[in-house]
Amino acid sequence: MELYLNDVYPYAQQISNYIEREIFQQKLKAGQKLLSITNLSKELNVSKHTIQLSYKILRKKELIVKKGNDFFVTKDNCCIITKMKEETDLQIIKCLHELAEMGYSREQTKSLILRKLETLKFPQ
Known part of the structure; x- marks a missing residue:
């Protein structure tokens, strides 16, 4: 680390x-x-x-x-992890709503997300 x-x-x-x-x-x-x-x-x-x-x-x-x-x-971390993943999903939805409120179109939002996904490292 x-x-x-x-x-x-x-x-x-x-x-x-x-x-x-x-x-x-x-x-x-x-x-x-x-x-x-x-x-x-x-x-x-x-x-x-x-x-x-x-x-x-x-x-x-x-x-x-x-x-x-x-x-x-x-x-019992399985239940806790599930809850935290649900909270993360809600945060993502909130961010998407904020982008829409800022005037981002569906295509602009999709493009932004795809560009950011390219820079992230995901577990194998």
Whole structure:
């Protein structure tokens, strides 16, 4: 995982976004133990506080749980992932409505989306 200083998101958000993607792609499985705050902070060369904030974001989304001093991917994350995908769908619909309200035609919107899709990296 690489962190970017000039990214629009602070390190804590970049880390939580990365872990969230790993959960969505099922690279991190339900019940799997995450690296400790200390080990992950050393691996990424960031403060423990940054990792604590990342894990706090993920706990708030109910994607991970804390047991003692350890953190695990939630066992019921399938329902949570489905809910988050539905919320993402709603955000996309909202953006499409906003484009229409700004005067974008159907063809302009389609062209914009297709251009952006070309620049994205999708999992295999």
